[in-house]
Amino acid sequence: MKRVPMVPTLIVLVAVAYMIHLGFWQLERLGEKEAMLARYEAAQASGDEVRWPEEPSAMQRALYHRSQLDCRSALASTTLSGRNAKGQAGLAHVVTCIDAEGAKRQLVLGWSTDPAAPVWTGGVVTGWIAPGPRLVADPPQAGLEANAKPDPKDIPNNHLAYAVQWFLFAGVALVIYVLALRKRLHERAPRQDGLQ
Known part of the structure; x- marks a missing residue:
């Protein structure tokens, strides 16, 4: 058998x-x-400004909204590969800034083809909350060109x-x-x- x-x-x-x-x-x-992607696209299309979330758990809901940071000082500066608003490849200039509460925040100042760090000492910056999280300055800072707006379709x-x-x-x-x-x-x- x-x-x-x-x-x-x-x-x-x-x-x-x-x-x-x-x-x-x-x-x-x-x-x-x-x-989630539909929520992000709706947030970006609305253009509503939200307060920068203090709690990490609230960051997910804030992504792709406009926000503002009061950067009292800038620390480390670095570059990442990125695209400008016209879609050209180059470098996104990112600084770590200390906000009004003393917290460290990542801020994308703008775009250029020059790897040299721009001179920027701080200030109130508006822009888009992107994954990271980081604020992508809009308008750009330190004489740089505008970065491409963060796009939920990139996820x-x-x-x-x-x-x-x-x-x-x-x-x-x-x-x-x-x-x-x-x-x-x-x-x-x-x-x-x-x-x-």
Whole structure:
């Protein structure tokens, strides 16, 4: 009599069920991500100004709104690759500033092709809250050009692709196991017949 091995079969079925679970979880995340991106796009389109969030938990809701920082002094300066408002590649000049409450904030002063740090000692700056979090100055500071406005469309949304991957993994694992099981049972069948 041909018998299906219970332990390996159970392990494969549990693994397949977990992969299917991960696929559905990615579909849930897809819905959440789409809602988040729609919220960010609405925030940016409204142009409403919000106070810079003091609590990290509130930052998510503030992203892509306009805000203001009162930078009393500027500390470290660095550059990141970035684009200007016309889409040209260059350098975004970022400073760490100390705000009125003494907290350190990241501020993107503006854009240029020159890596030399601009002279900037502080002041009240308005702009867009971008992931990081950082404030992208609008208008730009220190004689720099305007950076490209932070765009929620730059946030990757790969959850559908991940869901499809997990469903494919589950299907492939199941097919491979069924084929291996059929081969094993087929190979054992002649030996058992020969012994009878």
